[in-house]
Amino acid sequence: MTYQGVLTKMQTEFTKPINYYLVFKNDFINLNQLLNKTLEFSFVKYECLNCHLDKPIYRQGFCKSCFFEIPQAADWIMKPELSKAHLGIEERDLDYEKQVQLKPHIVYLANSSNVKVGVTRKGQVPTRWIDQGAHEAIEIVEVPNRYLAGITEVALKDYVGDKTNWRTMLKNEIKDENLIEWRDKLKQYIPDEAQQYYIEDNEETNIEFPVLRYPTKPKSLNFTKTAHYTGVLKGIKGQYLIFEDDTVCNIRSNEGLVVNITIL
Structure with a gap:
């Protein structure tokens, strides 16, 4: 199954452990259900969280012009x-x-x-x-x-x-x-x-987080630098996805990027 959407801060439920969701325009993913599953990510394009144009993201999910103009930044x-x-x-x-x-x-x-x-x-x-x-x-x-x-x-x-x-x-x-x-x-x-x-x-x-295995040497994943990545999801903590090979993905750092997510 493949989902496509613009990355925004994961939504959470205060449960034990925390429940995490990626919310897209027409769909959502309960990430807790994907623990121990292999996920494939592909970067598609940019989409500024304010103007929604395909412009490089500057900070906080906004393109440069929006970042310096809107009150949210x-x-x-x-x-x-x-x-x-x-x-x-x-x-x-x-x-x-x-x-x-x-x-x-x-x-x-x-x-x-x-x-x-x-x-x-x-x-x-x-x-x-x-x-x-x-x-x-x-x-x-x-x-x-x-x-x-x-x-x-x-x-x-x-x-x-x-x-x-x-x-x-x-x-x-x-x-x-x-x-x-x-x-x-x-x-x-x-x-x-x-x-x-x-x-x-x-x-x-x-607070208790849904983590099966913590990384020993975490290495950060940015989809503008690594357009394709495949890994086994082992945990979620903060706004990070944690994978079996010690790769970690900060969703907040990747806000404003449109990605395909395939569950293998």
């Missing part, structure tokens, strides 16, 4: 502390920026390769943690807008990491941490503007 997406909608200041599209920035946001700790601090909209919990391959996570503060979450994250970066080592995460070379102790230890460094939003009493969320 503005600087505040990656740097929440740059958010200005709460001040009524527009960067690219104030209506869109208000819609996203002026919603409750969570500052959290997640343990994927190490303990890191991050920011996400409240509605993206626990999806954001799943996407990062975190096996445990906990909320620190819940604030009313993206700006407050951003300045809190910046303040905590001096005392805890803010990046995931993808190789360590995929190799599962991780240890359990007491995130409640981490949360309490970091409370004193939360900015004054966000102190009132500190979450005193909550528990860790634990």
Whole structure:
């Protein structure tokens, strides 16, 4: 059976283990059902996630012109502390920026390769943690807008990491941490503007991924460089497909690429 579609972030269900889906325009694939099966991938063309034209992807699934024009790729997406909608200041599209920035946001700790601090909209919990391959996570503060979450994250970066080592995460070379102790230890460094939003009493969320075998020396697959690939699917973690030969495919890095997927 062969499927064709443009790659976008895998959709997930918070189950034990996590259920993963590739969603195309007219179809979807439950990837958990394909564990231990041989999959063949072929790159077909580009399709920008915004303009849908066959133009080389620049970043985040967008062509270069869209990346520098649309609000979904503005600087505040990656740097929440740059958010200005709460001040009524527009960067690219104030209506869109208000819609996203002026919603409750969570500052959290997640343990994927190490303990890191991050920011996400409240509605993206626990999806954001799943996407990062975190096996445990906990909320620190819940604030009313993206700006407050951003300045809190910046303040905590001096005392805890803010990046995931993808190789360590995929190799599962991780240890359990007491995130409640981490949360309490970091409370004193939360900015004054966000102190009132500190979450005193909550528990860790634990996440289990559908992985039969972890890679020992993960090597990354990009379909613009390797137009054809065949491998046996052994696991899914974060936004990565893990194959028997230690090849790993970050679906987020391949967003905006149209591929054929054949189940052999």
